[in-house]
Amino acid sequence: MSVVVSGVSVLIPGADSAKALAAGPQPGDGPVDPAALVGRKGLRYKDRATQLGYCLTSAALADAGLLGEDGTVSGGDVGVVVSSNYGNLDTVVRALDTLREGTVSATSPMDLPNASSNVIASSAAIRYGLRGPNLMVCNGATSGLDAVNWATTMITAGRVDRVLVVGVEPDNDVVRRLLGGRHAVDGGAAVVLEDAGAARARGVRGRAVLGRYVRAAGVGTVLERLAASGAPGPAWWHLPDTAPEGIGADLLPGVERIALPEHSGRASGALGVLQCATAVGLFDEYGEGPVYAVCGTDADDASAGLVLLEPPAPEAL
Known part of the structure; x- marks a missing residue:
């Protein structure tokens, strides 16, 4: 499903x-x-x-x-x-x-x-x-x-x-x-x-398709499991709140990294949903993906990640 x-x-x-x-x-x-x-x-x-x-x-x-x-x-x-x-x-x-x-x-x-x-x-x-x-x-x-x-x-x-x-x-x-x-x-x-x-x-086309979700100890482990999920390599990945600048660079080299700007404040429990909305905005604007959304740094009790895939073309529905 x-x-x-x-x-x-x-x-x-x-x-x-x-x-x-x-x-x-x-x-x-x-x-x-x-x-x-x-x-x-x-x-x-x-x-x-x-x-x-x-x-x-x-x-x-x-x-x-x-x-x-x-x-x-x-x-x-x-x-x-x-x-x-x-x-x-x-x-x-x-x-x-x-x-x-x-x-x-x-x-x-x-x-x-x-x-x-x-x-x-x-x-x-x-x-x-x-x-x-x-x-x-x-x-x-x-x-x-x-x-x-x-x-x-x-x-x-x-x-x-x-x-x-x-x-x-x-x-x-x-x-x-x-x-x-x-x-x-x-x-x-x-x-x-x-x-x-x-x-x-009901005649509605999806704006994004949800892929694999992972929850584990550490951002590196989450990204590795997302990458091993069988989804295509990401076009973007969304950083956790307050993530260090260099986080994950060795795991996803060359992948564009996006994050809420510092002036927006701490997103905390809203962050994961904001990341999903960001993916929809990227698909609406560019029509390509996937996007990896990641919450929780290595300093937290866990990290979580989700693959979001671009929706199929209307003629494919």
């Missing part, structure tokens, strides 16, 4: 599309305003990560041709997998500070739903009518690609034909304290993964 990307959205300062992301986010843009994209209704009392998740969800579902006129999905189940390591950290810290300084009764009842780590995934499902399996992944450096793999597993196991994968990280004072003063990406990307046959049945 083949799994394809049938929809994509990107929303970070300096890039609002897959092509813009592949070209490199530009510095200087201010923070994203969710109300300008999805309206103010339903945003009150939602944390920043959930608001950004709404924007990414709406745009990706629309790009995949799944969003109805009423702003929800109908006519079939869609699963949701969200990756975020810092998502509701500000809410949790605020609640803990309140408990430390006062009592349980002093906490805000409006904060309670936001204190659950799966709030982004569940909120997106409720707002947009996504009735398939629902999963939140907070798995460190490899989280984004792990989320893509979980979604692929759901599809190949026959649980659902389509899964929305969102990778999002907010930027706020709490996150910056955790990152030692650095800022987070304050946005992310979303992809709709779909069984290739189901996509063809």
Whole structure:
């Protein structure tokens, strides 16, 4: 069974599309305003990560041709997998500070739903009518690609034909304290993964084809296993967040290396999904691949990698 990307959205300062992301986010843009994209209704009392998740969800579902006129999905189940390591950290810290300084009764009842780590995934499902399996992944450096793999597993196991994968990280004072003063990406990307046959049945051409996924200790091992997967040699490979400049040069000599620029901030749990969106942008612009996406450096507990292949030509479908 083949799994394809049938929809994509990107929303970070300096890039609002897959092509813009592949070209490199530009510095200087201010923070994203969710109300300008999805309206103010339903945003009150939602944390920043959930608001950004709404924007990414709406745009990706629309790009995949799944969003109805009423702003929800109908006519079939869609699963949701969200990756975020810092998502509701500000809410949790605020609640803990309140408990430390006062009592349980002093906490805000409006904060309670936001204190659950799966709030982004569940909120997106409720707002947009996504009735398939629902999963939140907070798995460190490899989280984004792990989320893509979980979604692929759901599809190949026959649980659902389509899964929305969102990778999002907010930027706020709490996150910056955790990152030692650095800022987070304050946005992310979303992809709709779909069984290739189901996509063809509704007249949709995939924007990228998912290849082998690998999770192992160390970037070198991941790249070696991806290279041994039988896929053609990569045209590009996407560096992990904060990767050393020389990483992997001995394994993939001559292959163009791409990465989020330093000014974009730490992508963390959003990185793997941003890498998939970058691959779509490269295929849209150049029509060639594959792309190797890699998350997690040798300093992390694991690294993960994914091969993304260019979609077949329309006449081959």
